[in-house]
Amino acid sequence: MRSRSATYSWLSWSPWLRPSCPLRRATGGPGWTGTWEAAAAGIATELPGQSIRDDVIHTSVGGRAVRIRVSNRLGTAPLELGAATVAIQETGAPKSSNALAGTLRPITFRGAASDTVPAGQDAVSDPVPLHVPSDTNLLLSLYTPADSGPATYHRSALQTSFPAPGGDHTADQGGTAYTATTGFWYYLTGVDVLGARAARSVVALGDSITDGSGSTSNAKHRWPDRLAARLRQLPPRERLGVLNAGIAGNRVLLNGTGPSALSRLDGDVFSRSGARALIVMEGINDIRGRPNQTDPAAFEAAYREIVTRAHSHGIRVVGATITPYGGNGGWTEAREAVRQSVNEPTRHGGVFDAVVDFDAVVRDPDVPDRILPAYDSGDHLHFNNAGLQAMADAIDLHSLTGKDFPIVLSSRDRDGR
Numbered sequence: 102m103r104s105r106s107a108t109y110s111w112l113s114w115s116p117w118l119r120p121s122c123p124l125r126r127a128t129g130g131p132g133w134t135g136t137w138e139a140a141a142a143g144i145a146t147e148l149p150g151q152s153i154r155d156d157v158i159h160t161s162v163g164g165r166a167v168r169i170r171v172s173n174r175l176g177t178a179p180l181e182l183g184a185a186t187v188a189i190q191e192t193g194a195p196k197s198s199n200a201l202a203g204t205l206r207p208i209t210f211r212g213a214a215s216d217t218v219p220a221g222q223d224a225v226s227d228p229v230p231l232h233v234p235s236d237t238n239l240l241l242s243l244y245t246p247a248d249s250g251p252a253t254y255h256r257s258a259l260q261t262s263f264p265a266p267g268g269d270h271t272a273d274q275g276g277t278a279y280t281a282t283t284g285f286w287y288y289l290t291g292v293d294v295l296g297a298r299a300a301r302s303v304v305a306l307g308d309s310i311t312d313g314s315g316s317t318s319n320a321k322h323r324w325p326d327r328l329a330a331r332l333r334q335l336p337p338r339e340r341l342g343v344l345n346a347g348i349a350g351n352r353v354l355l356n357g358t359g360p361s362a363l364s365r366l367d368g369d370v371f372s373r374s375g376a377r378a379l380i381v382m383e384g385i386n387d388i389r390g391r392p393n394q395t396d397p398a399a400f401e402a403a404y405r406e407i408v409t410r411a412h413s414h415g416i417r418v419v420g421a422t423i424t425p426y427g428g429n430g431g432w433t434e435a436r437e438a439v440r441q442s443v444n445e446p447t448r449h450g451g452v453f454d455a456v457v458d459f460d461a462v463v464r465d466p467d468v469p470d471r472i473l474p475a476y477d478s479g480d481h482l483h484f485n486n487a488g489l490q491a492m493a494d495a496i497d498l499h500s501l502t503g504k505d506f507p508i509v510l511s512s513r514d515r516d517g518r
Contacts (some may be wrong), residue, residue: 116251133168133296134375135234136160138304138344139258139286141368142359144251148464152270153287154198154242154279157190159321161329162302162342163235164294166228169208173242173291174368175219178250180218180288182210182243185231186271188321190238196319198263198276200240205274206231213319223368224288233294235333240341241289242271249462255286256358259318259351262286283316289345293374301377302342303328303501304370304416306362306407307387310424315478315485322486323347335507336494341501353383354394355404361402378501379411382421382459385401385482389431397442404452419500420453424458427470428481437470455500463488486513 137158167187173180183210188200207288209227218224245252246269257315263279272280300343305325313323329343346369350358362383370379381404387394394400408418422444426432427489442518444460446452463484465473472481476488 105290108485121165129430132295133293133375134164134299134342135291135302135304135344136162136164136235136294136297136342137292137375138369139255140288140346140348140359141172141253141290141349143254144175144254145254145285145287146516147252148245148264148287149248150246150266152244152268152269152278154240154265154276157287157291158235158241158292159258159291159326160233160235160294161240161332162294162297162299162340163233163237165230165232166295167233167239167295168226168228168295169289170223170225170291170293171218171288172223172253173220173249173288174223175253176220176250178220179451180220180249181245181247182218183246184214184244184269184271186242188240188274190240191231194259198279200239200274202274204231205272207272223372226239226245228295237328239292241292243288244269244271252287254288255348256288256486257312257314258286259286259313259316259323260284260286261319269288269350271422291373294342297342298337299340299342300338300502301375302344302373303378304344304346304373304376304395305379305380306370307347307380307382307383308351309347309349310385310483311345311382312349312351313347313489315480316489317486320486321478323421323490324489324492327490328496331493331496332498338497339502341377342375344420346370346377350386351383352386352390354387355392357386357390363406365405365408370411370416376414376416378417378419379407380419380421380457381497382423383408384443385426386422386434388423388443389429390425393436395439396437397439397446399517400443401446401450401452404447404473406452417424417454417501417503419455419457419496420447422447423458424459425470425472426469426482427463432470433482454503455497457496457500459492459495462491464511473480476482
């Protein structure tokens with residue numbers, strides 16, 4: 102298998118304190134747009150000698166070619182990829198592992214069917230000629246022939262994926278070999294399309310609320326999914342692909358589940374093709390988690406750092422207020438006071454280019470430290486499908502592409518990084 106020596110050096114024993122992982126160059130020029138993302142959230146048991154059909158990868162925008170992003174960012178050994186394929190899922194079967202006839206394509210990396218991704222790195226595939234519509238389910242299949250150590254994965258996929266033991270089944274059109282199921286996305290962290298009828302893409306940086314906890318599985322009811330549906334109604338030049346960089350348990354100031362929002366900006370936001378806007382909804386886990394954070398000034402400073410760094414990449418930033426969680430086991434009056442204090446500069450402090458007041462949208466007007474019962478998933482923290490739809494509906498679509506904020510063509514769009 103083809104490999105490159107790692108260009109990465111450890112700063113600490115902790116995987117969250119690694120420097121931003123480099124992306125190896127992929128072939129292709131300008132015109133790539135991110136259509137889907139799953140942030141690297143942790144490590145799972147490896148799958149030696151197995152294929153994994155990550156299902157369903159749902160496109161927000163379409164294009165005439167596709168490429169994938171594979172991550173060994175949190176791994177401790179080189180990741181051996183024996184083969185990979187992409188296909189459109191058979192129509193009318195949202196939980197199927199069967200490929201639509203005539204759409205299955207092999208994926209290569211720098212011209213080879215197999216590849217080795219060093220620990221601490223991500224890889225981007227070569228372009229695959231395949232007409233991919235928007236609002237479509239893709240099947241991405243990867244074969245890992247050997248024990249490559251802990252697998253970088255996204256835990257809360259809320260989608261069914263299918264492992265297949267017993268060798269390479271990536272080229273199978275049918276799904277009969279994929280007898281097992283899992284709720285994780287293994288290795289796969291992004292899909293780009295070429296020639297999208299869209300202005301570029303927006304990244305949603307968040308925690309479990311953005312990740313979709315509380316929504317119906319296999320139904321695409323996360324608020325970024327619903328935002329993508331709204332954006333598809335706009336004229337092509339105003340549309341954006343939507344990239345969900347939510348991680349359940351994520352924090353702004355400290356590492357929690359996954360690296361902190363501050364430490365994952367390069368890998369989960371700035372490296373993404375066509376990133377034009379960023380929506381930031383992070384902070385509830387810092388307030389209610391242990392050790393809990395109590396200084397509103399620290400939150401404001403972190404938000405300002407995110408905005409400054411995003412602006413240097415030509416990315417507009419929309420800040421979101423932190424939503425209520427009264428009645429949840431982690432709620433206290435002192436923590437509620439912190440939440441209110443953190444939300445104040447978000448609303449009125451001029452920190453962000455624009456603001457979406459999710460707190461105002463979902464709170465119970467009679468008990469404002471609680472979620473409106475019609476939107477509550479039952480744990481008084483996360484939202485049901487109706488609540489997530491209300492959040493998506495609250496976003497001013499034109500705030501994502503402010504006329505006063507010029508589009509900057511960065512090196513990541515020109516050279517495929």
